Amino acid sequence: MDEGKHKHHSSAHGTHHRHKPSHPKDDRTMLYVCLTVAAVLLLFNQYQLAQLSQFAPAPSHSLAPGQKISLSGGDLENVNVENLKSTAQSIAAVFPLDKVKNAQDAINMMVPTGVPSYGQEMGVTFDDAQGSLDVIAKKVYYEELALIKAEPENWERYLHLAARPSGITCEFCCGIGAQGITANGEMRCGCAHNPGLLGLTMWLIRHTDMNDGEIMREVMLWKTLWFPRGMIETALKITGGDASALADAPGMVGGC
Numbered sequence: 157m158d159e160g161k162h163k164h165h166s167s168a169h170g171t172h173h174r175h176k177p178s179h180p181k182d183d184r185t186m187l188y189v190c191l192t193v194a195a196v197l198l199l200f201n202q203y204q205l206a207q208l209s210q211f212a213p214a215p216s217h218s219l220a221p222g223q224k225i226s227l228s229g230g231d232l233e234n235v236n237v238e239n240l241k242s243t244a245q246s247i248a249a250v251f252p253l254d255k256v257k258n259a260q261d262a263i264n265m266m267v268p269t270g271v272p273s274y275g276q277e278m279g280v281t282f283d284d285a286q287g288s289l290d291v292i293a294k295k296v297y298y299e300e301l302a303l304i305k306a307e308p309e310n311w312e313r314y315l316h317l318a319a320r321p322s323g324i325t326c327e328f329c330c331g332i333g334a335q336g337i338t339a340n341g342e343m344r345c346g347c348a349h350n351p352g353l354l355g356l357t358m359w360l361i362r363h364t365d366m367n368d369g370e371i372m373r374e375v376m377l378w379k380t381l382w383f384p385r386g387m388i389e390t391a392l393k394i395t396g397g398d399a400s401a402l403a404d405a406p407g408m409v410g411g412c
Contacts, residue, residue, distance in 0.1 A: 235369030243323030297355030
């Protein structure tokens, strides 16, 4: 608003208005007008609340009330996949959360940037979350799935990692929980994030010498890139940190 502008008020001097007594019909009209205005304001208020709710922290499906998670200090060599029964446990297993004191610490630790060591070969970069999701979900997943099924050892390792509630899943957008595939390898959800994380897992099994803990860390990094608010909030719940600073953080990168 231009503070330099001023409204000019004029008064009609010497002019007087006689007040007529109110009529019952006029009173009813004013009542209807007031009720209509109140109803409109109520609807507008509900709309505003609905708009604001999209910025609220996403509910975590990975940490039950009162659940305690042991911190591993990020020791990737000794990660036992069979012990990973939630996304929260996977996060605690592959990241040194004992060093997280606040939301910014968690963001610095879990939100990746730059090009990963395998990025050029796979054709992905952390700096293009949407483009990389398209590459992995629409190309890498289907190419790797056709090949890994013919490799019994790699297929069994894939099932060992993903066919359990370890967090290799699109849980923060589709509500399927922490397990992305069935026991026989069928996808439980076809949204882009699910084949994105599954395709990444298969590719790392087939094309790198990473151990299970290293693969899980890469999956959790990409999952944080695609679901920053849900993943960081889960980490802060584990450490007892304040997640209120994440209210404006994006809940999801890329559509379902």
